[in-house]
Amino acid sequence: MSQNKQTLSFQAEVAQLLHLVTHSLYSNKEIFLRELVSNASDACDKLRFEALADNALYEDQPNLEVRVSFDKQARTLTITDNGIGLSQQEAIANLGTIAKSGTREFMNRLSGDQRANAAEQGQLIGQFGVGFYSGFIVADSITVESRRAGLQPEEGVRWTSAGTGDFEVEALTRPERGTSVILHLREDATEYLSTWKLKSIIAKYSDHISLPILMRKEEWKEGEDNKGGEMVPTSEWETVNQASALWSRSKKDITAEQYTEFYKQISHDHEAPLAWSHNRVEGATEYTQLLYIPASAPFDLWNREKKAGVKLYVKRVFIMDDAEALMPVYLRFVKGVIDSADLPLNVSRELLQESRDVRAIREGSTKRVLSMLEELARLEKEDSASAEDKAKYGKFWAEFGAVLKEGLGEDFANRERLAKLLRFASTQSDAPTVSLADYKARMKDGQDAIYYITADTLAAARNSPQLEVFRKKGIEVLLMADRVDEWALNYLTDFDGTPLQSVAKGAVDLGKLQDEAEKKAAEEAAEAFKPVLARLKEALKDRAEDVRVTTRLVDSPACLVVEGGGMSLQLARMLKQAGQKAPEVKPVLEVNPEHALVRKLDGSVHFHDLAQILFDQALLAEGGLPEDPAAYVKRVNALLA
Numbered sequence: 001m002s003q004n005k006q007t008l009s010f011q012a013e014v015a016q017l018l019h020l021v022t023h024s025l026y027s028n029k030e031i032f033l034r035e036l037v038s039n040a041s042d043a044c045d046k047l048r049f050e051a052l053a054d055n056a057l058y059e060d061q062p063n064l065e066v067r068v069s070f071d072k073q074a075r076t077l078t079i080t081d082n083g084i085g086l087s088q089q090e091a092i093a094n095l096g097t098i099a100k101s102g103t104r105e106f107m108n109r110l111s112g113d114q115r116a117n118a119a120e121q122g123q124l125i126g127q128f129g130v131g132f133y134s135g136f137i138v139a140d141s142i143t144v145e146s147r148r149a150g151l152q153p154e155e156g157v158r159w160t161s162a163g164t165g166d167f168e169v170e171a172l173t174r175p176e177r178g179t180s181v182i183l184h185l186r187e188d189a190t191e192y193l194s195t196w197k198l199k200s201i202i203a204k205y206s207d208h209i210s211l212p213i214l215m216r217k218e219e220w221k222e223g224e225d226n227k228g229g230e231m232v233p234t235s236e237w238e239t240v241n242q243a244s245a246l247w248s249r250s251k252k253d254i255t256a257e258q259y260t261e262f263y264k265q266i267s268h269d270h271e272a273p274l275a276w277s278h279n280r281v282e283g284a285t286e287y288t289q290l291l292y293i294p295a296s297a298p299f300d301l302w303n304r305e306k307k308a309g310v311k312l313y314v315k316r317v318f319i320m321d322d323a324e325a326l327m328p329v330y331l332r333f334v335k336g337v338i339d340s341a342d343l344p345l346n347v348s349r350e351l352l353q354e355s356r357d358v359r360a361i362r363e364g365s366t367k368r369v370l371s372m373l374e375e376l377a378r379l380e381k382e383d384s385a386s387a388e389d390k391a392k393y394g395k396f397w398a399e400f401g402a403v404l405k406e407g408l409g410e411d412f413a414n415r416e417r418l419a420k421l422l423r424f425a426s427t428q429s430d431a432p433t434v435s436l437a438d439y440k441a442r443m444k445d446g447q448d449a450i451y452y453i454t455a456d457t458l459a460a461a462r463n464s465p466q467l468e469v470f471r472k473k474g475i476e477v478l479l480m481a482d483r484v485d486e487w488a489l490n491y492l493t494d495f496d497g498t499p500l501q502s503v504a505k506g507a508v509d510l511g512k513l514q515d516e517a518e519k520k521a522a523e524e525a526a527e528a529f530k531p532v533l534a535r536l537k538e539a540l541k542d543r544a545e546d547v548r549v550t551t552r553l554v555d556s557p558a559c560l561v562v563e564g565g566g567m568s569l570q571l572a573r574m575l576k577q578a579g580q581k582a583p584e585v586k587p588v589l590e591v592n593p594e595h596a597l598v599r600k601l602d603g604s605v606h607f608h609d610l611a612q613i614l615f616d617q618a619l620l621a622e623g624g625l626p627e628d629p630a631a632y633v634k635r636v637n638a639l640l641a
């Protein structure tokens with residue numbers, strides 16, 4: 001035993017993960033090869049990238065490749081790459097902890113659902129893949145031998161583990177750069193000691209990998225002593241995948257399965273995408289884009305700092321993951337690859353921000369994503385579309401609609417296209433399926449605005465007193481409860497020539513929707529109510545900007561509104577909750593002179609208390625809280641007693 005051998009423990013999460021991998025039944029064992037080949041390919045990408053700055057890293061092996069081989073007697077399967085390799089410290093750090101976010105998500109899912117039985121857990125592993133640790137699905141021990149590019153041959157490392165709590169590392173002399181992952185196969189994994197089997201798995205999962213994957217050629221060997229013959233490996237290697245980056249191939253040569261498999265590989269998503277778009281763009285800026293719309297939102301979608309999902313390549317050379325300059329923030333859910341023919345290979349993130357080519361790529365890609373979404377929205381209404389296709393836009397909207405709305409404030413150039421993609425719930429539709437065009441088509445004669453209300457929840461929006469008169473007159477109101485709505489709607493003042501109007505802002509003007517008799521009655525009521533209004537104003541002068549008579553209420557005594565250009569009470573509350581500065585909004589109290597409680601005001605000895613109650617109740621109905629809840633309760637109780 002070498003003197004420098006050390007035994008180290010896995011990070012607790014890794015030990016937990018390995019326990020799962022080795023103790024669950026697994027429906028899809030073969031994914032281990034996909035994961036290991038993908039790591040090998042990533043390691044080659046990293047070498048190519050580092051070598052841009054230091055060509056010597058190629059040493060005497062400029063052709064990057066992955067080799068897959070096996071030894072039937074020893075029961076080992078080996079995946080070797082001549083990529084970047086690992087130093088001893090890197091082996092300890094990277095193979096002893098959980099690096100990738102996909103694996104973390106997988107762990108979260110499992111711990112979030114303790115009821116899942118072993119078989120279901122196994123299925124989850126199959127769908128997600130757990131990177132390097134997938135090797136333990138088929139191996140009872142794994143040896144990794146590696147040497148980092150640029151280090152001396154004697155600075156190699158051997159890492160060994162039986163997939164229990166710990167692993168060993170020792171120094172190794174390894175002349176060739178790169179990594180070999182040697183799997184010591186379990187009894188029940190003998191099937192992977194077969195060229196045919198391995199080739200078929202590579203064809204299924206790894207065909208699009210842009211590097212050559214090599215295996216030994218086989219030849220027929222007659223059996224001795226009348227025993228049957230068999231195929232045996234020769235010393236010659238052959239390439240067993242297409243070895244050209246998927247996106248660089250012609251569309252017509254790529255099947256839907258290949259597009260889907262590629263998506264799963266780059267996104268770590270186990271679900272098939274909703275749509276993709278693959279184009280070669282020519283002209284002033286040349287690039288290839290392969291962009292996908294996922295079917296489900298990742299757990300961290302709300303994090304606007306979250307890395308974008310688009311990988312940047314320059315002439316097939318991988319440059320960086322998460323190239324945020326290539327996609328606007330509001331399209332951060334899009335996954336894919338952009339391969340530029342114009343950018344310099346040594347482009348940095350900083351340079352990307354300033355590049356005119358990148359701006360052109362971002363604009364082109366944004367348009368492409370919007371076209372994909374428009375196509376999904378079109379299919380939703382297309383009679384001849386399959387049920388699955390029809391459901392796609394609804395699914396997209398449920399997962400990503402709120403993020404797309406950010407675009408209204410972020411991407412002025414595409415605002416009109418975005419507006420057409422919006423969907424809302426409304427007083428006529430519980431499901432968020434109403435487009436602004438649908439709404440317009442249903443507008444009443446004489447209606448000259450698109451009405452909407454924002455609230456903390458859909459239920460609060462639906463039950464808001466502000467809607468009463470609209471309901472009475474059968475006018476549809478869009479209901480909005482996404483946190484982003486209020487902000488986003490600031491940027492959308494009209495749709496197709498019709499203004500959008502919040503029913504909680506400004507005096508309600510139903511314009512031509514009110515008949516003459518109604519207008520006259522309202523004016524008379526307001527006139528008769530003037531003295532009471534004056535007293536209300538005085539009683540509430542610290543709390544309300546103004547008090548006025550309204551026609552928007554039918555069943556409720558009062559409601560709060562803000563003046564036309566002001567910030568809604570709901571947005572002000574949201575900002576406060578988020579710890580941000582919000583201006584003090586003094587709302588207007590609108591009262592319904594027809595309501596019994598309001599009529600009671602005149603001549604009541606409790607005038608002051610009733611006025612406060614009226615205000616507090618309007619605040620409650622609108623989703624807020626009285627600033628002094630105890631005082632409110634006391635006043636109500638005093639009147640009830």
Ligand SMILES: Nc1ncnc2c1ncn2[C@@H]1O[C@H](COP(=O)(O)OP(=O)(O)OP(=O)(O)O)[C@@H](O)[C@H]1O
Nearest residue numbers: 039040043085086094095099100130131132133179
């Ligand atoms: N063949 C390899 N060559 C060099 N480094 C490797 C190799 N395989 C794994 N590693 C290192 O081990 C780390 C952990 O690998 P693992 O497959 O668990 O996650 P990952 O590859 O980081 O995740 P992702 O698949 O999202 O990129 C890698 O990030 C890499 O640093």
